[in-house]
Amino acid sequence: MLIPTTKNTRTVTDLREDTINILSNVRKLGYLYIFNRSEPKAVILSLDEFTKLHMMLEDYANEKDAKKLAAEPRGKGISHSEIVKKYSK
Secondary structure, rough: OOOOOOEEEHHHOOOOHHHOOOOOHHHOOOEEEEEEEEEEEEEEEHHHHHHHHHHHHHHHHHHHHHHHEEEEEEOOOOOOHHHHHHHOO
């Protein structure tokens, strides 16, 4: 769940003074919120979470492209035998 709690929040000072431990926590939890003067300023994602997010965005973009292409007129098309004949020379 993406709600800031005491387990998943750290301060800029914590980040500056205890970077290795914070990165370890990020690896375990998947993400950490970074606060400065009681205001959220950033989120640190683990590499696994970043990869998942990136793949989801790619899937979404691919789905949008597929829907856009599906709506376009298809045209005449070329049969498999015509392609083989044309490119097997």
